[in-house]
Structures are given as structure tokens and as C-alpha cells.
Amino acid sequence: MMAGSGRRRLLALWFPFLPAERLRRHEGAARPFVIAAKERNVLRIFALGRAAARLGLQEGQPLANARAMVPGLEVIPANPHADALMLERLAGWCGRFTPLVSLDRPYGLILDITGASHLFGGEKAMMRKASEGLQVRGFSAQAAIAGTAMAARALARHRTGLITPEGSEAEAVSPLPIDALQLDAVTTHAFRRAGLKTIGQSAGRKRSELMARFGASTLAVIDEALGKSVSPTSPLPPPPEFWRARHFAEPVATLEVIRAALAALSAELAAVMEREGVGARALDAAFFRADGALRRIAIETGAPVRAVAVIDRLFREKLASLADPLDPGFGFDVIRLAAIHVEAMPVEAVSLDSAAQEEQDIAFLIDRLAARFGRARVQRFHPRETHVPERAWVMKPAQEDVEASPWRGIRGTGEPPRRPLRLFERPEPVEVESPPLRLSWRKVTRCLIQWEGPERIAMEWWRKKEEPRDYYRAEDEEGRRYWLYCEAARQPPQWFLHGLFA
Structure with a gap:
């Protein structure tokens, strides 16, 4: 409607x-x-x-x-x-x-x-x-x-x-x-x-x-x-831009009937959106209780959807994860489902590309996780235009549309990783002695047998208090690999451990 x-x-x-x-x-x-x-x-x-x-x-x-x-x-x-x-x-x-x-x-x-x-x-x-x-x-x-x-x-x-x-x-x-x-x-x-x-x-x-x-x-x-x-x-x-409602002669209270009503409303709403060539990005289910109380449940999606099975599954996930269960009291006499935000969604041919199917499956998984745990708790990494390691990425909700440049590779085929998989939130101070090379970190001294560097990374020019860093990749005698840097401009030079390779 x-x-x-x-x-x-x-x-x-x-x-x-x-x-x-x-x-x-x-x-x-x-x-x-x-x-x-x-x-x-x-x-x-x-x-x-x-x-x-x-x-x-x-x-x-x-x-x-x-x-x-x-x-x-x-x-x-x-x-x-x-x-x-x-x-x-x-x-x-x-x-x-x-x-x-x-x-x-x-x-x-x-x-x-x-x-x-x-x-x-x-x-x-x-x-x-x-x-x-x-x-x-x-x-x-x-x-x-x-x-x-x-x-x-x-x-x-x-x-x-x-x-x-x-x-x-x-x-x-x-x-x-x-x-x-x-x-x-x-x-x-x-x-x-x-x-x-x-x-x-x-x-x-x-x-x-x-x-x-x-x-x-x-x-x-x-x-x-x-x-x-x-x-x-x-x-x-x-x-809302599109909505459907169901009125009950007698208030309903069982979860099975409520789910069935939501599924039926999803089918009706999906048919309307298909005729208009749009899909829902945000849906709101309103439950009007017989005693006047109103309860709302909202879900969001990362891309426009109008598939009945997808909408129904997302609401089931949301109902199952409510910290405050949906209390029907004396029953609900009206249930309304509305698409509060829609986007254009033209009819497309079914793709046989496995990569496209994987993307759709991942998007559906993200929507399910967001419905269960909350949109802000399901995030993904996005690159930022900076060469400073700890600022080269940002976490944003996975359902959010972000116009970002793709991740740029910094190593060639067959080369070992140039950046660690685990980057510390804050670089930890360490002591480095030479010769022989020894690394003292968290009250434990390790002997380094391989050493590569330096790779100089200068800080942004507007951050005047930050010194340039000389990064090194090092490996100890037990095969553990470290990502270290030295602030040589300080006297004496100060060493920090910034990350660990796998």
C-alpha cells in the first residue's frame, strides 16, 4: 500500500x-x-x-x-x-x-x-x-x-x-x-x-x-x-514509502502466528516493491498491542532486497536475538510492516558466476549478523589514503555504503609479506642490542638471526611532534618474525615493536 x-x-x-x-x-x-x-x-x-x-x-x-x-x-x-x-x-x-x-x-x-x-x-x-x-x-x-x-x-x-x-x-x-x-x-x-x-x-x-x-x-x-x-x-x-498491515478480529499472542503474519506481510510488501522496481534498505515492523502499547522492530540491509525468504529470515533472526522479548500481553490486534527506506532495484537475470553468488551470500550473512547483534557490532576494514601504518585503515559498519579506493598491494608475487598480519594498537617499547642482535620485549630476551631494513616511513607533515620511523623485519632463532621501527632522531634512539608476522 x-x-x-x-x-x-x-x-x-x-x-x-x-x-x-x-x-x-x-x-x-x-x-x-x-x-x-x-x-x-x-x-x-x-x-x-x-x-x-x-x-x-x-x-x-x-x-x-x-x-x-x-x-x-x-x-x-x-x-x-x-x-x-x-x-x-x-x-x-x-x-x-x-x-x-x-x-x-x-x-x-x-x-x-x-x-x-x-x-x-x-x-x-x-x-x-x-x-x-x-x-x-x-x-x-x-x-x-x-x-x-x-x-x-x-x-x-x-x-x-x-x-x-x-x-x-x-x-x-x-x-x-x-x-x-x-x-x-x-x-x-x-x-x-x-x-x-x-x-x-x-x-x-x-x-x-x-x-x-x-x-x-x-x-x-x-x-x-x-x-x-x-x-x-x-x-x-x-x-514509510511502502507498507502493509494486518488487522486481527481477535488479538494474537503466539509467536508462531506472529511469524506467519510477518511472512505474509513480507510477501505482500515484496510484490508491491517489485512492481515499483525498488528494494528495501530498511524495514520496520510495528506491533500494536490490545492495551495500547506499541513495539517496533527494525532491520537494515547492506543492499536493496525484496526476496520474501530474505526478509522473513532477517526478522526471525531479530526476534530470536531480542534482549527484551516481544511481550504480546493480551495480544496484538494490528501488525504493520513498512519499508522506511528503499532504493532502485531493477530486475536482473540470474547470474551463474560463482564469485557473484559468493558476494550475495556474504552480504546476506552480514545482514543476518547485523540483525542478531546490531548494525554497529558488525564491521569491516576500509582503506584510507595514508602511508602511516596505524592510520591506513578504518573500521565501519559492514552494511554501510563506503566509496573507498581498493586495497593496494605492496609486494610482488612470491615475495614474503612486507606488513604483519597482527598490528598492535599501540607500538610497544623494546630494547635492541648489537652485536649480536638481541631483542628484549616483555622481560624476555630473544636472539635475532635475520635482519632486513631500514624502510623509512615519514609521518604526515602537519603532525609536527611525530618523528620519522625506520622499520625493520627481523626473525629470531625460533622462527618468530617481528616488525620493528627505530626513531633515530631521538637521542638516544628509541626502538618499538609494532607488529608480529604469522
């Missing part, structure tokens, strides 16, 4: 009592309370619960006046940061309906349900299911559906439950008060002073007059509310 096909449809959710319900999900008959914050050195009501609203208290009202109206009123300090985190958690829960969920701060969400409502029996059934699900979790939500975000959010606040047919946004929002546009207080007051109390009255004035008095940004808001223009939304997290 590709999001964004056809005419846009957006579902707006507004939580009028979010701060209060975050603290007390099921207020019931509890005594009224308000949430207060200091504004211009005056304590005012920041938010209130349903019981306090029924008593006539209002947001922005001075706390002293509220206490005079309701003696013994309970007051709780405001915590906007906690409210924002709760809104993000609610956005994660709403991801079961569509992956395109945007924050409409401070207490709203915008869901792009284009092409997704049929999975829930239509827009009306989808909106009802979202509202009822949030109500069960203790959150009161007002909802509306329209073709633009501004129209949907205005209707959610003032005509909850309304679903506007395509192209009828102007008719639906015209009777709404100008407050529904959520403009700043100064602009809203200016509209009222001009006698423009509803959106329809404002839209009936000349555009040149509105532009001159209120500016282009306000005119753009009015146009969007009337359905004349569309502004983009910013989903959180970024929307």
Missing part, C-alpha cells in the same frame, strides 16, 4: 481534557481539580478536568477567582513537558489506523487516512473505533474528517463527529466561529472588531481587503479551512 494516492482525507482528533486525564484517566465522581501555571506573575488555570468545567471554571481564569467560586478546589502544578510526551504516546497508539500521524499541538492529532479507511469498514467506522478505543484508555477525544487539516481540526473542536463529503469543506466550516481557525489572540480580536464573527462572514469579504488588513498568512489559513488549498502535514515519525 502506498500512502498518498487519490483525494486526501484527514481525521482530526482533539483532546480537550488531556492534561487532566493524563493525571487521572478515569475522573468519575472525584472532586473537581484544576491545573495551574504562573502567567505574568499571576497564577491562572492552565487546564481543568471535566468536573471543574461543569462548575463554570475556564482556562486562563485567575486561580484566586476560581477558588472563590469553588472553595476547597484542588490545584495541581502544570507540566507541559509531560503533556507533550503523552500526546506523542497517543500518536503512537493511533499508528494502528495509519502510519501518517502528525502532532497538532498542544492537544490534537491529525491522521492522514487516505486509502486506509476501507480497512476499518469506512470512514465512519474508523472514526468510531478510534474514539471508542481512546475512551477505553481514559481519554476524551473529539473527532472530525475533512479534506484539509485546517477544516478537520476546526470541525473536531466545534462540530465533533462530522464527516464532510469531498469538496464540501466550505459549507461545513462557514458557520463556525472565527475562534475555530486557532489564530493568535490579536488577530482574532481584530476580526471580531470588524464584525466578522464566523468563518463564512470572513470568506465573504474581498480577498484584497483581507490581505491588506490581516496578511497573507491569515488568508492562507482561511483558504485551507474552506478547502481551497492544502498544506502538508509532518507525520511523526516520517512516513
Whole structure:
């Protein structure tokens, strides 16, 4: 399924009592309370619960006046940061309906349900299911559906439950008060002073007059509310390019069923990617639990893939290696698989070249290891353009695309190795005596019977504190071979052991 096909449809959710319900999900008959914050050195009501609203208290009202109206009123300090985190958690829960969920701060969400409502029996059934699900979790939500975000959010606040047919946004929002546009207080007051109390009255004035008095940004808001223009939304997290979802009438909890669902989704997603000529570089599996919890599992690949067997095997590796096992709780009612990053992958003929097959097998092995142990823990060596031995290579994730020059050979055919297989992280100081040549390393003295060098390696000119090195290859009487260097510029000369040959 590709999001964004056809005419846009957006579902707006507004939580009028979010701060209060975050603290007390099921207020019931509890005594009224308000949430207060200091504004211009005056304590005012920041938010209130349903019981306090029924008593006539209002947001922005001075706390002293509220206490005079309701003696013994309970007051709780405001915590906007906690409210924002709760809104993000609610956005994660709403991801079961569509992956395109945007924050409409401070207490709203915008869901792009284009092409997704049929999975829930239509827009009306989808909106009802979202509202009822949030109500069960203790959150009161007002909802509306329209073709633009501004129209949907205005209707959610003032005509909850309304679903506007395509192209009828102007008719639906015209009777709404100008407050529904959520403009700043100064602009809203200016509209009222001009006698423009509803959106329809404002839209009936000349555009040149509105532009001159209120500016282009306000005119753009009015146009969007009337359905004349569309502004983009910013989903959180970024929307996937391709996705498939499976909804269960009864929540599933067994690992076998979960694996089977992932395999089926992999096949559906692979078919879509094949039609589009792309392959996935990163995949995300989202598991929506019946109690509202959300768990995500992501895998990455070193090259674009769309083979069902490969995707299924990588997710099995990931599930088997989770330090925190996938806890189904009361079961998952939705499982969604998304390709969050894709690249072009044209159809190619099957190669009979054994070298190409080996490269594919190695790439698959790297992907499996990365899925099990983590991308950062599976690395490979890459050459760097420097002749300094300890800086001639760098370790990077094996799945990462790195444009690097190939390793350059420094010995001819039949010659012994000129560089050791084992290079020390830091050269170790040693003592060299001559004649006869003796090497003292780690409190052990060895007699050297063969000696070759020097090979001078100068340090980079911008590293002024480092001296040039004279390297030697040496072998002791037991056949052990060493890679030594001397810093002759120092007085007395200092010797170091930098590596060991096999």
C-alpha cells in the first residue's frame, strides 16, 4: 500500500481534557481539580478536568477567582513537558489506523487516512473505533474528517463527529466561529472588531481587503479551512514509502502466528516493491498491542532486497536475538510492516558466476549478523589514503555504503609479506642490542638471526611532534618474525615493536 494516492482525507482528533486525564484517566465522581501555571506573575488555570468545567471554571481564569467560586478546589502544578510526551504516546497508539500521524499541538492529532479507511469498514467506522478505543484508555477525544487539516481540526473542536463529503469543506466550516481557525489572540480580536464573527462572514469579504488588513498568512489559513488549498502535514515519525498491515478480529499472542503474519506481510510488501522496481534498505515492523502499547522492530540491509525468504529470515533472526522479548500481553490486534527506506532495484537475470553468488551470500550473512547483534557490532576494514601504518585503515559498519579506493598491494608475487598480519594498537617499547642482535620485549630476551631494513616511513607533515620511523623485519632463532621501527632522531634512539608476522 502506498500512502498518498487519490483525494486526501484527514481525521482530526482533539483532546480537550488531556492534561487532566493524563493525571487521572478515569475522573468519575472525584472532586473537581484544576491545573495551574504562573502567567505574568499571576497564577491562572492552565487546564481543568471535566468536573471543574461543569462548575463554570475556564482556562486562563485567575486561580484566586476560581477558588472563590469553588472553595476547597484542588490545584495541581502544570507540566507541559509531560503533556507533550503523552500526546506523542497517543500518536503512537493511533499508528494502528495509519502510519501518517502528525502532532497538532498542544492537544490534537491529525491522521492522514487516505486509502486506509476501507480497512476499518469506512470512514465512519474508523472514526468510531478510534474514539471508542481512546475512551477505553481514559481519554476524551473529539473527532472530525475533512479534506484539509485546517477544516478537520476546526470541525473536531466545534462540530465533533462530522464527516464532510469531498469538496464540501466550505459549507461545513462557514458557520463556525472565527475562534475555530486557532489564530493568535490579536488577530482574532481584530476580526471580531470588524464584525466578522464566523468563518463564512470572513470568506465573504474581498480577498484584497483581507490581505491588506490581516496578511497573507491569515488568508492562507482561511483558504485551507474552506478547502481551497492544502498544506502538508509532518507525520511523526516520517512516513514509510511502502507498507502493509494486518488487522486481527481477535488479538494474537503466539509467536508462531506472529511469524506467519510477518511472512505474509513480507510477501505482500515484496510484490508491491517489485512492481515499483525498488528494494528495501530498511524495514520496520510495528506491533500494536490490545492495551495500547506499541513495539517496533527494525532491520537494515547492506543492499536493496525484496526476496520474501530474505526478509522473513532477517526478522526471525531479530526476534530470536531480542534482549527484551516481544511481550504480546493480551495480544496484538494490528501488525504493520513498512519499508522506511528503499532504493532502485531493477530486475536482473540470474547470474551463474560463482564469485557473484559468493558476494550475495556474504552480504546476506552480514545482514543476518547485523540483525542478531546490531548494525554497529558488525564491521569491516576500509582503506584510507595514508602511508602511516596505524592510520591506513578504518573500521565501519559492514552494511554501510563506503566509496573507498581498493586495497593496494605492496609486494610482488612470491615475495614474503612486507606488513604483519597482527598490528598492535599501540607500538610497544623494546630494547635492541648489537652485536649480536638481541631483542628484549616483555622481560624476555630473544636472539635475532635475520635482519632486513631500514624502510623509512615519514609521518604526515602537519603532525609536527611525530618523528620519522625506520622499520625493520627481523626473525629470531625460533622462527618468530617481528616488525620493528627505530626513531633515530631521538637521542638516544628509541626502538618499538609494532607488529608480529604469522
